[in-house]
Amino acid sequence: IARYTPCCAGWVGPTVLLCVYGFFSMMRPIEPFLTEFFTGPYKNLTATQVTTQVYPVLTYFSLVFLIPVLLVTDLLRYKPVIVLQGLSYVTAFLLVLLGSGIRAAQVALFSYSIAMAADVAYFTYIYSVVQPSYYQRVTSYVRGANLLGYAVGALLAQILQSLGGVSLYCLAFVTLISVSIALITSLLLPMPKTSLFIKENYSVQQRNADEDADKSESQYYIWVWSVTAARHIGRMFTRLVLDCKQCYSSVAVLFFCIWAATGRCGFYQVASYVQLLWLYIQPHNFTAYNGGVDGIGTLSGAAATVAVGHMSLEWSVWGELLLGVLTFLIAGAVFLMDLTDNIWISYTCYILSKTIYMQLATICSFQIAKTLSRKRYALVFGINIFMGMVLQSVLTAIVINTKSLQLTITSQFVIYASFFVAVSLLLTVRGVYTVLHMKRAAAGNQAERATNLPEGSHDL
Template identity: 35%
Template sequence: MQQWLKISLALCSFGFFREFRPSEPFVTNFLTSTKWRNLTEDQINFEVYPVGTYSTLTLLVFVFLVTDILRYKPIIIASSCAGIIIWSILLWTTSLLALQISQFFYGFYMAAEVAYYTYMYAKVEKSKYQKVTGNARAAILTGRFTSSVIAQLLYSFDIMDFRELNYLTLGAQSISLIIAIFLPSVGISLYFYKVPNEEQNDSTITDRSSSSTNVKPRFSYNRAGTLLWKHFLEAYSNPIVIQYSFWWALAMAGFFMVQFYVQFLWLLIEDREVYNAGVEAVLTLFGALTAFFAGYLTSRTFKKYDLWILAICSFLQGAMVLVSSQSNNIWVMYSMYVLFGTFFSFMITIATAFVAQQLADDSFALIFGINTLIALIFQTILTFVIMTWLNLQTRIQFFIFGCYFIVLAAIYLITAIIKAVFWGNDASNTYQINNDIKEN
């Protein structure tokens, strides 16, 4: 078996168990249950979950830089340790303070996800990027889908309750730690540890996992800073990158808000069967299918109408959230959530692909991190205003989330109209021109 494939399989195994968290679809039910935590919805909504949002934003930049300096593996191991701490706290503590501490670790846990992706880019040769990225994404989706299906079956057939599902999550995080410990170490990194002149002559590096070269990577702050700034300027001076990154960041922020707080909306419907995990399983499946389909939509026709498509999809997402905010039917809420998430998965795949096409080698991890950081900044602003400052009730929260996507749609609709009026068909050639420049 080729070395890159061994690395990919090991990393996919880690990703599967990291995402195997059957307790997550029911975490709000668990925390509000009088049988266990007995916290009020307001306590969780305003005092617990925001801590996770704030800590993720605070730690993301630090984690990204430290991940590169420490060469990935230590951060991957630390993320598994954080997962063990989180679910141990959920299982064996009862205080509000302990829960808030767990949210701090959850912030690190989510921020450290960047190490999962950047590890493989530093460990395998560039010709295998597409394959290992696809494998990693498939492992994540498989882990989420499997955990959601198992969670729903165990709960529906009264085999496990909300608390006992946390044991499965804890076990999966423990397995991910074992796998992480045995992952191969990385000799070079994308920025701080580079083989001299590698950034100018990347074509000579044919296999990053090979140890046959006698040239050892050297640590350099100056070279890293220069390369980071170079990649940043090259990316964000490109109008296509800006166009899709803006939507990427804002839509991701809105999606995070809906995903984090949707269980509170479902709790408003009393005397119902709980199918949260089943809904998450359907969403994961639909998201995977639409993401696969989106990978083939790279025609010139799509590129010509890209702004219109972004506007329409954002409007539909906003409409779905608005319908959910006013509905008293749990199945309508479930359906709108699945459709909302499916649209997001479809469009974020396209946005990611189009951005990646415009980037220099090795810079995707940086741009991914920056766009995620911007998304978290917007999410933090929304969290502070809606949850901490205004303390709005759940239906009003989701009404605002829906309006947020409507405004995002309006921005792209106006941009599309301006583009059509002032540039016409010439604007549709932008992609081809940029690609021709890159090739030359």
Template identity: 35%
Template structure:
């Protein structure tokens, strides 16, 4: 099957891309004898640059990805990873590592092409399967990099500096592998396959004018005794295509975010992702405060456990048929409360094993609930909007993260434990918001006289199918005016 072959090629890229064993010990590497940065330099001067770079490049990369048809951006993803880890190996100063973090932000933003390429290459009936494949490949790459990092460090086969060579090699392989991806002839917005009659007529008229203009120019050249080939590129066709693409983008955006359920789940998705990215970025600095000098560090093993447990949990949560319409708000508030309380506890704890355990549980909760959010949002949007909603939610997550970084790290300059106290409080505020929304939802449900059931009934499934049918029938067409 051709779609399976394409999925396997893309998944190999994802596996190589996320095979980064050096990341499990990156903070210890930067503050160790290889680079000799202080914890304050890593916390305040180096790591925040990646957040700002990720935000600054995401929307631009998202639009360019659709325009150039995915594959060039996937290759750019691999190349930016190669540049990042090559500079990590050679870099010595804070300025150089700030440039490194810029390229790392580009590396992260270009991942949008990896997650959306497959939708332009396979039939819609395979979307669920190939989505699972791409996510599984990433988790597999992360789990393998974690165990390799831990084994090589524990048995002193490689030091933290040498792990970067493995990561660099994996990114080089990913870049080479990306060259074998089949080219994409269509995309969601700029290169759609469906062409209306008006488009066709417009194209025929344009071709006539181009041909007429070309013949006239050629005649003039012959008269001057100079016969030369004329290549004329029509800006009108590109302009029309761009205008239609942005019109369709805007229609999909309005269609998605004017739906209350999409907006509700997307807000949690964006705000929770902000907190998750902040915790993941700075957790190793917190671990350092609890490690006794000379003790073995198990960061790689923690990353391995985190990826495996997360993969299993995400796989099974997709099979649970709960009534998320009724229970979603309260579920989000409960898990946000757990995450917030856990982060507050971690900000005071000096037990490294408790810190490791808390990080794994926090990450598993986030990935579980963001998976629920993603398939709940998918019920009420058109399939063409998947990439757009993913990009918009990620953009708002990064915007919030940048503001949080600017205030907490670069303005107030809080130490790492104070930062995690703020992150815990952030999730508690999120808890209060969704408790209120959950109470309102339950009250409205009871007033409507509907049955209070936890598991999704056949009526709920029919409603979900009906919603998807309505969305499909109301997909906006290209603006040909």
């Protein structure tokens, strides 16, 4: 029990600190207006520069940093990676606030990409410091604080700008203060006593300590750490291949994972560039409601995820078909968001697409988790995130950074909507097949039971 409760407060202390960290790290009021901040009088970048040279940095480097972060998070025992995330947020928004020119904006997004990749440490840290009996409770608290922080930041930005006339520069300053509080909080987090890496190698270190007593303590520690780290990474890759083979051999898991990756790719691509679309629909709009839209979309998405927990449905039969149909609604919302000249219709479509996405992401999460053992959760969800980032990087390279295409922002959103249509068709076809197969199997079982009845029962 001691290894799960490294501080005197038990599970409460680490959970509270991590919730405070999550709230303030996600409360970033400038984000809903970041495009306007870059293209406005503060930074004087063009919409083309932001689209093709600034935002792609976040997509590409988030993918680059994800793998090393996944490999070292347990090795470093979580807290250092969370501190790195807080430091990266502070660096990013300090550059957003004080930097000038396209290079400063690119470095800011580079630092932000490190923070995004480090999310895996934030969402897995708590499991190393609390008892398994508290997992469900602390997970809901941590994710709730994360979601609430983002919604409060977006709504606060809208209120301050629309009602208080606060400048975007002040919103950037408030964001810097918020992430700085998060960084300070991360330093207060208790360090886990053990990790998988240390537990696996503790006996090896003890045995070698007797044999190499003549070495100095510091030299011995560095040598053992290097050798065991190399073995740890080697074993991790071997286990990764074997576990992937076992997890993805299930067709049901495979299709939910396909949606988890493709849905993430499509939605985050839309979310990354929607501000540029709104700027195109309503240029020089200093009373934009981007913050309110983002906040309402987040809260409605949260309500939708809660509603999923109370839905009574035979998910093994209807789950894939439901994914396909609702993904088609996302595609329709993105198409309409792009085709309309009315900013309010575009806002409404974005709220709808965000709400449906968060609901479907929740469905996929618990459907995948139901079929896996606990030790494979991080592996499968990590691979889904990685594949989503790979697809997003490919989509960005083709749609945005291919010079020969030179697509407008409206043409880009037509492609994003078409992407959702393709995903919808795949899941719908699979869903129809699953429903028909299950119905046929159920009918066959009923017929078999009927033929196996005793002869006398037919006369009753």
